[in-house]
Amino acid sequence: MAISESEFLRVCPECASAMTECSGLVGGSASCGACGWKGKREDMLTVPFAAQMGNPTELFITMRNDLRSLVSVNATHFLRFLVKWGFIPAVQRGDKIEILTTTWATRYMNVIARGVLLAVIEERQKIEKERVDA
Ligand SMILES: [Zn+2]
Numbered sequence: 223m224a225i226s227e228s229e230f231l232r233v234c235p236e237c238a239s240a241m242t243e244c245s246g247l248v249g250g251s252a253s254c255g256a257c258g259w260k261g262k263r264e265d266m267l268t269v270p271f272a273a274q275m276g277n278p279t280e281l282f283i284t285m286r287n288d289l290r291s292l293v294s295v296n297a298t299h300f301l302r303f304l305v306k307w308g309f310i311p312a313v314q315r316g317d318k319i320e321i322l323t324t325t326w327a328t329r330y331m332n333v334i335a336r337g338v339l340l341a342v343i344e345e346r347q348k349i350e351k352e353r354v355d356a
Contacts, residue, residue, distance in 0.1 A: 231278035232266040234259050238339045240282045242266060267343045270350060286339060293335040297327075304330055 232252070233240050239256035244263045253260045271278045293300065301321065305312040309330065311322040321327055 229271050229273050229278050230268040231271065231282050232263070232268055233282065233343065235261070235265055235267050235340070238267070238286065238336050238343065240279050267340070268347060268350075269343055270346070286335075289339055290335045293331055293338070297331060300331065300334055301327055 231240060232242055232244055234242050234254035234257060236259040237254060237257040239254055241255035242252060243255065244250060244252035244266060248263065250263045251260070252263045252266050269278070269282055271281050275281055301310065302319070304310045304327070305319055305321065310326050312319050313322065314320075
C-alpha cells in the first residue's frame with residue numbers, strides 16, 4: 223500500500239481517539255474531544271488506510287473495537303498477570319482468585335487496549351516514515 227493510495231486518519235496521541243479536530247495548516251492547533259488533549263497537528267498520530275477500504279474514521283473505530291474485544295476475550299490472562307505482580311489486590315479462595323477491586327481491573331483492561339493500539343499506530347508511523355525515507 224503506497225502512501226498515495228492511502229488515506230490518513232489523525233488520532234489523539236494520548237488516548238487514541240479519532241474524535242479530534244485539527245487545523246489544515248502545518249503547525250496548526252489540534253485537540254481531542256475525548257480526553258481534552260491539545261497540541262499541534264504534527265503531534266497527532268496518523269493511521270494509514272487504503273482508500274478503497276472505506277471511511278477511515280469508521281474503519282478506525284471498528285479496528286479499535288476489534289482490539290478491545292481481543293483484550294476482553296483474554297482478560298483472564300491479563301488479570302492473572304496484574305494480580306501476580308501486585309497491580310490488583312486479590313485473595314485466593316481454594317482454586318479461585320477473587321479480585322477485590324473490579325473497577326481497577328476494568329481500568330487496567332482499558333489502558334491495556336489503549337496502550338497496544340497506540341504502540342501499534344506509533345510503530346506503523348515509523349515504518350511508513352522509513353519507507354518514505356528509503
Ligand atoms: Zn485524546
